[in-house]
Amino acid sequence: MFFQLDSDKMSAARLDKKKTLDLRKKHIGPSCKIFFSHDPIKIVQAKGQYMYDETGQRYLDCINNVAHVGHCHSDVVKAGAQQMELLNTNSRFLHDNLVQYAQKLQATLPDKLSVCYFVNSGSEANDLALRLAWQYTGHKDIITLENAYHGHVSSLIDISPYKFHQLSDAERNQFVHVAPSPDVYRGKYRADHPDPATAYADEVKGIIDKAHEKGGKIAAFIAESLQSCGGQVIPPAGYFQQVAEHVRKAGGIFISDEVQVGFGRVGTHFWAFQLQGEDFVPDIVTMGKPIGNGHPMSCVVTTREVAEAFMSSGMEYFNTFGGNPVSCAIGLAVLDVIEKEDLQGNALRVGGYLTSLLEKQKEKHLLIGDIRGCGLFVGVELVRDRLKLTPATAEAQEVIYQLKEEHVLLSADGPHRNVLKFKPPMCFTTEDADLVVEKIDLILTELENALGLKMHSISNVEKESSKRKPPIDENGHQHDDGLVQRKGSGQAAPQQTKQNKRLKS
Amino acid sequence: MFFQLDSDKMSAARLDKKKTLDLRKKHIGPSCKIFFSHDPIKIVQAKGQYMYDETGQRYLDCINNVAHVGHCHSDVVKAGAQQMELLNTNSRFLHDNLVQYAQKLQATLPDKLSVCYFVNSGSEANDLALRLAWQYTGHKDIITLENAYHGHVSSLIDISPYKFHQLSDAERNQFVHVAPSPDVYRGKYRADHPDPATAYADEVKGIIDKAHEKGGKIAAFIAESLQSCGGQVIPPAGYFQQVAEHVRKAGGIFISDEVQVGFGRVGTHFWAFQLQGEDFVPDIVTMGKPIGNGHPMSCVVTTREVAEAFMSSGMEYFNTFGGNPVSCAIGLAVLDVIEKEDLQGNALRVGGYLTSLLEKQKEKHLLIGDIRGCGLFVGVELVRDRLKLTPATAEAQEVIYQLKEEHVLLSADGPHRNVLKFKPPMCFTTEDADLVVEKIDLILTELENALGLKMHSISNVEKESSKRKPPIDENGHQHDDGLVQRKGSGQAAPQQTKQNKRLKS
Incomplete structure (x- = not known):
């Protein structure tokens, strides 16, 4: 989705992206990390729950809780x-x-x-x-x-x-x-x-x-x-x-x-x-x-x-x-x-809707271990194994990266960095929720196919999970099962499949 | 000097001053002090080196270094x-x-x-x-x-x-x-x-x-x-x-x-x-x-x-x-x-001019112990005695309070709170310098009269001061010589003389 950048204010994109990045490397403390470091986004404008890069490409913002009542209200x-x-x-x-x-x-x-x-x-x-x-x-x-x-x-x-x-x-x-x-x-x-x-x-x-x-x-x-x-x-x-x-x-x-x-x-x-x-x-x-x-x-x-x-x-x-x-x-x-604008009411309604959509995804995807949240503060914890709760850290990062390619901004956090964090501007809509969950569904389906995870044993797993014991030394940093380090990203990610490539083209 | 308040924005003065003060006492941390606590100023607008209260009264601002290039530039x-x-x-x-x-x-x-x-x-x-x-x-x-x-x-x-x-x-x-x-x-x-x-x-x-x-x-x-x-x-x-x-x-x-x-x-x-x-x-x-x-x-x-x-x-x-x-x-x-706007150059020029005016005041007023500064960062240290360097804390507070009545904002600081601090917006002019120094001259003259300080022995004092030794236990909190505690201000101040009263009417 593209947006006509406000031409009066096109000073907003004055430098080419490489120049911006070079100056940043030169003059900004290297401890200040950037999102998607292997291919960062240059955002020049934002409105409501949407952000726009220097080409006018729109991103759905699911993470900026600071822009509480919507960007640039x-x-x-x-x-x-x-x-x-x-x-x-x-x-x-x-x-x-x-x-x-x-x-x-x-x-x-x-x-x-x-x-x-x-x-x-x-x-x-x-x-x-x-x-x-x-x-x-x-x-x-x-x-x-x-x-x-x-x-x-x-x-x-x-x-x-x-x-x-x-x-x-x-x-x-x-x-x-x-x-x-x-x-x-x-x-x-x-x-x-x-x-x-x-x-x-x-x-x-x-x-x-x-x-x-x-x-x-x-x-x-x-x-x-x-x-x-x-x-x-x-x-x-x-x-x-x-x-x-x-x-x-x-x-x-x-x-x-x-x-x-x-x-x-x-x-x-x-x-x-x-x-x-x-x-x-x-x-x-x-x-x-x-x-x-x-x-x-x-x-x-x-x-x-x-x-x-x-x-x-x-x-x-x-x-x-x-x-x-x-x-x-x-x-x-x-x-x-x-x-x-009754944004608290909106958080309750849209948050409830988002959670219900995600709950349905949990029935479908073994990678989803837990859905928890209140209003527009929602976490989706990804696990490799619903019994051991092995954190699906690399998978969470892959979801984030693929969503970015799909122009949706989400992040992963928690001690194992395996919890997808929803905390969008409070004007987030049910349509926005549909969009992001639909994309997550596609990405998880593909990831599970790549990992050979199937839902067939779901009922047994669910039974077992009620008897769960604490996981033994799961640090979430294993990169086996076809997972490789993404070059330059500093984050583990699955090997690209055909569908991955399609998603990125 | 009065100013026509921007009527479109007169929401700027919505509450009467007493109500503002009452709400402040109720809801703002009592450790957060206010200027001139016995009679605080309600400022609703500012421009350049001037601030305006809710009646449109203008104040010359000699203290707000934060409004560096001038208020609301x-x-x-x-x-x-x-x-x-x-x-x-x-x-x-x-x-x-x-x-x-x-x-x-x-x-x-x-x-x-x-x-x-x-x-x-x-x-x-x-x-x-x-x-x-x-x-x-x-x-x-x-x-x-x-x-x-x-x-x-x-x-x-x-x-x-x-x-x-x-x-x-x-x-x-x-x-x-x-x-x-x-x-x-x-x-x-x-x-x-x-x-x-x-x-x-x-x-x-x-x-x-x-x-x-x-x-x-x-x-x-x-x-x-x-x-x-x-x-x-x-x-x-x-x-x-x-x-x-x-x-x-x-x-x-x-x-x-x-x-x-x-x-x-x-x-x-x-x-x-x-x-x-x-x-x-x-x-x-x-x-x-x-x-x-x-x-x-x-x-x-x-x-x-x-x-x-x-x-x-x-x-x-x-x-x-x-x-x-x-x-x-x-x-x-x-x-x-x-x-x-060459504000650094202005600081040099106007700061130099201000310092030269103050130096002349030092020749005239025994209370002025030291003038020091660079550009528009100037301190005037008031002392009761140029040999002992007895801090003239109460006098400094009185200068500040009387200047406020004259619609000039200055402050006093330092360990003894006896140093008048100039750090105005950088658009400060030579006319502004003339105005504030002229008022300080009047106030100091009156204070010195009240204290019986005369300049007759100035040359001896100056000679002596080159042989100065460290002062012995001068804490600057003595309130003798006709100085009393100003009610509600928490600060010591001289008794009101006739001229004091005139200045305040």
Whole structure:
């Protein structure tokens, strides 16, 4: 599908792609990775759930949760542009945008969460949450989840096993404790466990007890309300309540990281922590990515008690850009659009439709081990073996690469990089869902043919899977069964079959 | 001076001021301070070097270095608005704005500094600089300057004595070492020292030696190229070269924090570290505030060697908003305006003119102890006594408050909060300089009359001051001589005289 690029703005594609790539190699930190590194995409324009490359080729965007209300939404652009013309300054001056935005944001949260700090990124938000917790409790130890990712500043690398698993023990922070991910598909306690919520919460209790034995004191438990990079994990309901009870009993507080999953994405609720039940209220909520539809902004909301304790240190908190009138105008516009266009309702409806389509695919494709999600936050975990749960890492990468050739953007994540992640702009439609699932169906069919996987034994497999035991040392990095390393991609992928070639032509 | 508020956009003043203030108290973290807390200003519009309150009253802005090329500069607004309409996404896609901006920024720097990381704030930049230093050197210890401020995330509170001086020793980071501020007015080695640059650099050498004795290893020395919050301190030329030599010999690197002072503000050079001489090149430069004229963006630039070492850890660096096409379009526009309007030249000319006016005031007012600055980065240190250097903290606050009543925005900072800080938008004019200095003259005259300070002994004082010794325990918080605490302001201020009252009516 092609798009007429706005010719007035064709300065948007000024350099040829090779030149862009060469300059990038020269001047941008090599640790900053690019999508599809063997053949990256140059995007010059975007609208709604679609992105367009320099040739006008359209891509269906299933991954950019930051473009929450749709890429370049006109209401958001207008709000930002108008305010940029009027005033953009720091929050040491009084401004209505700041207080009206705080008020509107607060109205989406339980009453108790009433005090806001505006910052510039999810990382700044989570770092401030830690500072608040340390100051309020006077304690130092933090409990985080296995595979968690909370941001890129140094204090957050310390609490992000998704990042620090690469580090030696000596480089790890001794005040950080890692609890098992409450993953009922692949984790320590699974769907067949009578009460996984309690079992996982008891693990946290055990960590607290151990920390106490060593003289540690718990400042906070931090978790994404649904783990995103960690593999689209949906914790069992009741888990957070029990964890909060254990943590608060130890004098600590509960931080809900909603950077990836907040703002109506889960469909039934505005905040993902609310999936756990109305009786659960965290002490701090951090927000980020979707909050400004791409504009750099972010927020920490907490209770009056925590905020007063933070102030009592006597240390001022000043954030140069945080809460400036432009950011707040944009934030207000995003909230307005979510409401006006019923995007939370859309997430519920389209997310439900997408999940039902995927469930049908699971009946058809052995490679699909699990479908899990809420609203437009959906994970499809690919496995080589439904009993052993062998991660189908290479296959997941192949799906992603082939979808890209088909002009659909999807990504794979989780500790084994075998979970297809859906987190599209919230204006995603049922037609979009049909399109991407149809393409996944074709790609999986071909992959399964290449791997000799057939669905004939499905009923036995399903029976067996209810008796599953933890997989033994499956690291997801085996490249046998016709799988080869894709040149330059750094990722394993199946050998090209005829159909693969056709898909790419 | 009054201004016709743009009536189309009068939504800009939607709430009455009391309501804005009440909502702020309810919903914004109490640690987030406001200017002139006993009677804060509500700003609704700004242009160039002027800000306007909700009544249309104009204020001359001498403090907002963030609005670098002038508040709401039309080129910057246009660049941002146009790009917001087209595309705003992350840097995992190729985009010309990112690479062209990196290229243009690099061209302002020594060749060796060629690799950029785009982030969202000065704090994110300085935190990343520490991560780069730790990874490159494999060392952990950081040397920072007395009174330094490098940002609000937890790793930067650790290296900011301006902040952590409030903390107990137990709360301080044991890997952080504090070197004396190279302040030749009030510091350990002064203008009368034969070689203060070497003396201050030798202090750093001493710290390195002590750290080594205890088994420490130096990762980096970090300093603002000119200390800003620390009191507008201009380090003696040659200091950075010698420090860099000591630090590099110990296996560490040199980080120049240009967050406050970069982008041509110093007039003679684009970067303030260049004031030290062409033979000085830091290993990392961090940028912030002025880079996007208020848009939340920031950058770290380093050498290929440091960047490669960071990559070799295997850990990807991803920053959701950093380097997005809108931020880069804005950054490019800012660089273009600086060039097109010769704002660096303007900083040199107007800054020189401002400094010469202030020097004349120093001849007239005993309260002025020191004038120091480069371009449009100027500090005026107020003292009660030119021999003892007793900080005139309350007087500095009174100047600020009275200037506000006169619709001029200035601030006071430094460890004793007695340094008047000029860092206006770069379009500041000689007329603006005349206006603010004339008002300061009136205020100081009145203050000196109230305090009974006369200039009669000036020549003796000046003679004495060349034999100065370090002041004994001057904390700047004495409120005698008719000075009382201003109610609600939390700041000390002189009693109102008749003229004070007139100024405020």
